[in-house]
Amino acid sequence: xxxxxxxxLNKPGLHARPAKELVKFNKGIESxxxxxxxxxxxxxxxxxxxxxxxxxxxxxxTVTIEGPDEADVAKAVTExxxxxxxxxxxx
Amino acid sequence: MSEKIQGNIAIPGIAIxxxxxxxxxxxxxxxxxxxxxxxxxxxxxEEAIDTISAAIDESVEAMRAAGQDEQAEIMEAHSFLLMDxxxxxxxxxxxxxxxxxxxxxxxxxxxxxxxxAGMDDEYMxxxxxxxxxxxxxxxxxxLGVKEPEIGEEPVVLCGFExxxxxxxxxxxxxxxxxxxxxGSTTCHAVIIAxxxxxxxxxxxxxxxxxxPEGAKVLLDGNEGLVLVNPSEDxxxxxxxxxxxxxxxxxRLDALKELPAETTDGVKVQLAANIGLPxxxxxxxxxxxxxxxxxxxxxxxxxxxxxxxxxxxxxxxxRAIVACKGETCVIRTMDIGGDKPLAYLNIPHEDNPFLGYRxxxxxxxxxxxxxxxxxxxxxxGVYGKAAIMAPMVISVDExxxxxxxxxxxxxxxxxxxxxxxxxxxxxIMVETPAAAVMTPVLAKYVDFFxxxxxxxxxxxxxxxxxxxxxxxxxxxxxxxxLQLIYRTIKSGVENGKWVGMCxxxxxxxxxxxxxxxxxxxxxxxSAPSIPKVKEKIRxxxxxxxxxxxxxxxxxxxxxxxxxYLHSKI
Numbered sequence: 001x002x003x004x005x006x007x008x009l010n011k012p013g014l015h016a017r018p019a020k021e022l023v024k025f026n027k028g029i030e031s032x033x034x035x036x037x038x039x040x041x042x043x044x045x046x047x048x049x050x051x052x053x054x055x056x057x058x059x060x061x062t063v064t065i066e067g068p069d070e071a072d073v074a075k076a077v078t079e080x081x082x083x084x085x086x087x088x089x090x091x
Numbered sequence: 092m093s094e095k096i097q098g099n100i101a102i103p104g105i106a107i108x109x110x111x112x113x114x115x116x117x118x119x120x121x122x123x124x125x126x127x128x129x130x131x132x133x134x135x136x137e138e139a140i141d142t143i144s145a146a147i148d149e150s151v152e153a154m155r156a157a158g159q160d161e162q163a164e165i166m167e168a169h170s171f172l173l174m175d176x177x178x179x180x181x182x183x184x185x186x187x188x189x190x191x192x193x194x195x196x197x198x199x200x201x202x203x204x205x206x207x208a209g210m211d212d213e214y215m216x217x218x219x220x221x222x223x224x225x226x227x228x229x230x231x232x233x234l235g236v237k238e239p240e241i242g243e244e245p246v247v248l249c250g251f252e253x254x255x256x257x258x259x260x261x262x263x264x265x266x267x268x269x270x271x272x273x274g275s276t277t278c279h280a281v282i283i284a285x286x287x288x289x290x291x292x293x294x295x296x297x298x299x300x301x302x303p304e305g306a307k308v309l310l311d312g313n314e315g316l317v318l319v320n321p322s323e324d325x326x327x328x329x330x331x332x333x334x335x336x337x338x339x340x341x342r343l344d345a346l347k348e349l350p351a352e353t354t355d356g357v358k359v360q361l362a363a364n365i366g367l368p369x370x371x372x373x374x375x376x377x378x379x380x381x382x383x384x385x386x387x388x389x390x391x392x393x394x395x396x397x398x399x400x401x402x403x404x405x406x407x408x409r410a411i412v413a414c415k416g417e418t419c420v421i422r423t424m425d426i427g428g429d430k431p432l433a434y435l436n437i438p439h440e441d442n443p444f445l446g447y448r449x450x451x452x453x454x455x456x457x458x459x460x461x462x463x464x465x466x467x468x469x470x471g472v473y474g475k476a477a478i479m480a481p482m483v484i485s486v487d488e489x490x491x492x493x494x495x496x497x498x499x500x501x502x503x504x505x506x507x508x509x510x511x512x513x514x515x516x517x518i519m520v521e522t523p524a525a526a527v528m529t530p531v532l533a534k535y536v537d538f539f540x541x542x543x544x545x546x547x548x549x550x551x552x553x554x555x556x557x558x559x560x561x562x563x564x565x566x567x568x569x570x571x572l573q574l575i576y577r578t579i580k581s582g583v584e585n586g587k588w589v590g591m592c593x594x595x596x597x598x599x600x601x602x603x604x605x606x607x608x609x610x611x612x613x614x615x616s617a618p619s620i621p622k623v624k625e626k627i628r629x630x631x632x633x634x635x636x637x638x639x640x641x642x643x644x645x646x647x648x649x650x651x652x653x654y655l656h657s658k659i
Contacts, residue, residue: 023171023175045176046175046176046177047171047172047175048175048177048178048215048218049176049177051210052210052215054210
């Protein structure tokens with residue numbers, strides 16, 4: 001299992017657009033990816049659960065990744081957080 | 092005779108069609124449903140989800156192909172929600188638990204909707220209605236409720252709430268109108284109907300239940316009126332109305348591309364009053380030149396905290412871009428004790444219209460005013476923006492606003508944010524004090540915009556919503572005209588432009604004499620623009636000036652009105 005501590009950079013937080021990107025990303029991987037924040041946790045396969053975390057900009061979240069491709073997934077997830085999930089206008 | 096039911100106007104127009112009830116109770120179907128084993132129910136549920144999911148995807152594609160992007164986007168959100176494990180797992184678990192798929196679906200959707208409704212995020216709260224819509228759609232499929240058949244005759248959808256998907260699934264030639272019991276004009280169903288210009292009446296409350304399925308109805312969206320089973324005479328009367336409306340529309344449409352100018356070529360700018368940024372886009376079909384009044388209040392209402400700079404920036408930017416290079420005048424927050432907002436914390440006032448409101452609050456609350464000014468200054472980069480302060484009564488206030496504006500610029504500079512240095516600062520002249528002081532105020536502002544609704548009310552001491560004294564409320568009252576003329580002259584003499592953004596600006600007869608006074612901009616609700624333009628194009632400036640001279644010598648509002656209506 002991999003555990004990452006990542007910061008939300010997008011201005012609107014983990015809002016609809018990033019959450020949608022995570023759902024899409026989840027379809028192409030084998031690992032289970034769970035984001036934990038403020039006592040709540042969300043599997044990234046659920047857009048609603050991710051948004052329900054209420055993680056705003058600058059929130060520090062913990063991401064756990066478990067599965068055969070976890071090393072690659074960890075790298076990709078770190079990258080997604082860092083580039084604002086592909087929405088540079090939200091940074 | 093028909094049965095008449097009065098509702099509220101949501102989307103104007105006149106429509107005739109056959110009632111199709113939607114969103115009605117599923118209780119009867121529910122009682123008749125015989126559930127199978129838990130396993131059987133789960134597999135029925137899975138089949139239902141697949142079927143509905145495919146149907147949604149298909150309609151999204153059709154909408155995209157038809158260029159109905161706004162509608163497609165809402166339905167696409169449905170598709171995403173339907174794939175979301177949070178909803179589907181909930182439906183699955185519940186079905187396994189109670190072995191009754193339709194009941195489980197509705198309960199799971201309800202729980203999910205409640206969770207969303209309680210969230211601190213507007214986007215998520217809006218999804219709440221979508222989740223309920225999806226739940227009902229799946230339940231209907233499971234219960235074998237026939238999707239209503241649409242025949243040759245166009246239908247009028249009718250229900251306490253009409254699901255957005257119900258409207259989205261009927262093509263333009265088959266839907267005539269929408270009738271709703273609930274009263275919101277900003278719900279998704281109304282937004283979809285508006286994007287397709289489908290006549291809609293809301294706020295009928297429980298009376299929607301009295302309208303029988305299949306009944307013929309005449310929908311007068313201009314009056315918010317529903318006529319059930321209209322008589323031949325009523326149909327004939329409305330047909331004549333529809334025809335007259337179409338003809339007038341044709342005549343006014345023809346004016347859209349023509350300039351607002353007198354027969355001897357003196358031009359005036361006809362701008363739109365808007366409440367939401369998207370109204371600026373919608374105004375284009377009436378041939379507006381920019382926005383003369385953007386009521387920024389909507390940003391501040393219906394929320395628990397002060398809207399931040401970025402949120403305001405986005406809203407202003409959208410309106411400014413829609414103005415296509417013409418000025419977009421943004422009025423700063425005009426709220427007081429009549430619309431108490433929790434975060435403004437205004438104690439009860441006996442006289443909120445003479446109380447702590449508008450600029451009086453803004454100047455004391457930098458936490459409120461600063462993000463608004465910074466949002467506007469930043470949005471100014473995308474076109475031509477102007478800031479207008481409401482309720483001003485003195486030079487001190489204007490100096491105070493200037494100082495905050497300069498501070499806002501300094502902060503933006505320090506933060507390295509892009510902003511416009513050319514944003515004009517003007518005031519709304521709506522108090523007699525401001526009108527009297529315009530010769531002095533003109534030195535400190537870039538423009539005046541006369542807000543006649545309040546100027547008439549404050550000058551004549553007449554509450555404009557009190558029906559007992561509504562006769563006294565008159566923008567042609569000579570006292571009001573004197574103040575308006577004074578304001579315009581003060582602007583002209585000091586080289587500052589003067590506009591008007593109250594109801595009076597949409598009075599074609601008033602427009603003529605205002606032009607003669609020297610006004611250069613008239614801002615009104617967009618649909619009024621063509622009529623005002625038509626009148627302006629029928630007179631010369633010489634004639635207008637002669638009328639003005641006569642009018643200013645008259646002693647009563649009634650005399651003035653009568654003169655203008657008979658001579659222009």
